Amino acid sequence: MIDLNKNNIPDSKRFNAKESNANKFLCIVLACITVFISVVCVAVNSRNKTLLANQTLAAAGQANVSESINISASEATTAPATTQKAPSIIKITTEPSTQAQSTTGTTDASIIKIEGNSANASVGTPGTISNPTIITIDESNWQLTLVNSGYRIPDSYSPDLVYVCGSGERLDRKIASHYEEMYRAAAADGVTLTPCSGYRSYETQERNYNRKIEFFEGQGYSREEAKVKAATIIMPPGSSEHNLGYAMDIVCVEEWFEDTAEFRWLQENAADYGFILRYPKDKQDITKVIYEPWHWRYVGVENAKAIKSSGLVLEEYLGVA
């Protein structure tokens, strides 16, 4: 016999009805929580991207913008973490092979080839800021490719680029895995190496270099003087390691970066992954570039360790200081 209440509904059914209502309520609460968490996640993600873009744009907008933060607004926006299908160009051949050893830097920029696979690699005589020596890259020794105001890559150079560490920054495909290995090792030690500026196009470099020249001309310098001064801060197009896709500016493009745990970690460990501090404080007379604790250049593990232990900069290591 079933007990009936005043509504003639069995207690068991009333209980089931209550349970059903409780389940519905629980489902609604869970759904609300899920939607709330999703909205929070999207908002946080969006905020982080905005902060990163703003940080980069703010850096690019500084009056005394350095070579390493020389990026356009369009390049500063966060790009998808995908691989770019670019032509795989490592070796540039723009001259007859008989001219490969040419080392002069005359009015018509000459073309040389980086030879050898050791620190004694011949890189020929550098050109000047106005008449640079245009180089080709030896595929067998690409890690030691030297670019500076006297040695430049042609404007047609187009590296095979990939995005690194889920950021909007790209590096040459040959280097990306080494950078990411270093990034992960630092993260395992509790250090976040935020990529700030990787590859930069020739056109962007040219635009920002010209802007810097105009700045110094406005300060009363002659055109030639302004070119030289500008080059210590923003490298001429084709002479920046960012144009090669071989360097990454990390975390912060300010000199106080040297006082951070990130910089100390890089000083201690970067060579193990093939990266060097390219523009040290005490070598500015050789590099002709301001001190940049944030700029880390790939040269291969063996070379990086040798350069670090010797205290030399790349120009000295290659014998062209």
Ligand SMILES: [Zn+2]
């Ligand atoms: Zn840089």
